[in-house]
Amino acid sequence: MLSHISRMLTGIEIHPAARIGRRLVIDHGDGVVIGETAEIGDDVLMYHQVTLGGTSLAGGKRHPTIGDKVILGAGAKILGPIVVGEGARVGANAVVLSDVPPGQTVVGIPARPVDRKPAGADVLPYGTPCDEALDPGVRALEALRTELAELRARLAALEAERRRAPAGDD
Numbered sequence: 001m002l003s004h005i006s007r008m009l010t011g012i013e014i015h016p017a018a019r020i021g022r023r024l025v026i027d028h029g030d031g032v033v034i035g036e037t038a039e040i041g042d043d044v045l046m047y048h049q050v051t052l053g054g055t056s057l058a059g060g061k062r063h064p065t066i067g068d069k070v071i072l073g074a075g076a077k078i079l080g081p082i083v084v085g086e087g088a089r090v091g092a093n094a095v096v097l098s099d100v101p102p103g104q105t106v107v108g109i110p111a112r113p114v115d116r117k118p119a120g121a122d123v124l125p126y127g128t129p130c131d132e133a134l135d136p137g138v139r140a141l142e143a144l145r146t147e148l149a150e151l152r153a154r155l156a157a158l159e160a161e162r163r164r165a166p167a168g169d170d
């Protein structure tokens with residue numbers, strides 16, 4: 001009853017038996033369907049029209065398992081008892097029919113991997129780094145921080161090399 005009432009109020013249908021982790025965010029909400037045997041980890045972000053659906057009426061596990069920190073773009077359909085690994089990103093309107101490795105970005109129908117690694121913060125609004133939204137000063141500082149880290153790594157490597165070199169090699 002609670003599930004039906006909240007569906008009427010929000011347009012989000014969550015089967016009462018679905019297992020949901022902590023801090024799930026459903027942005028916009030309308031049209032989301034989360035099936036009976038779906039499992040969702042912690043810190044998952046999903047947008048409107050996402051379906052965690054089944055592909056058969058057979059008993060047992062028939063809905064997906066979504067890992068921690070996964071981002072599911074608007075309209076994404078994740079179908080069957082598949083696993084979307086931790087930190088993966090599913091593009092808007094993708095249809096995912098097989099497992100997605102941790103950290104992988106997938107797009108399209110059927111979903112295919114793209115070579116993008118999510119960078120920066122743990123939770124990315126819209127699934128993208130959104131660099132342009134950052135203050136230019138913050139961006140400049142980030143660039144300097146990255147360069148400093150690279151220089152430190154190179155210095156450490158040079159010092160290690162120098163220590164390893166036989167005496168008198170200078």
Ligand SMILES: CC(C)(COP(=O)(O)OP(=O)(O)OC[C@H]1O[C@@H](n2cnc3c(N)ncnc32)[C@H](O)[C@@H]1OP(=O)(O)O)[C@@H](O)C(=O)NCCC(=O)NCCS
Binds near residue numbers: 092107
């Ligand atoms: C999948 C996603 C996370 C990738 O973001 P990204 O890391 O910035 O990657 P890019 O935009 O550089 O795209 C990488 C490739 O995937 C393609 N692509 C990106 N999103 C796609 C999508 N939803 N469907 C099909 N192809 C997509 C791009 O065209 C690009 O292809 P190319 O390598 O052939 O040029 C992002 O595009 C996305 O769909 N986010 C969800 C946003 C959303 O739902 N917003 C709703 C807010 S209300």
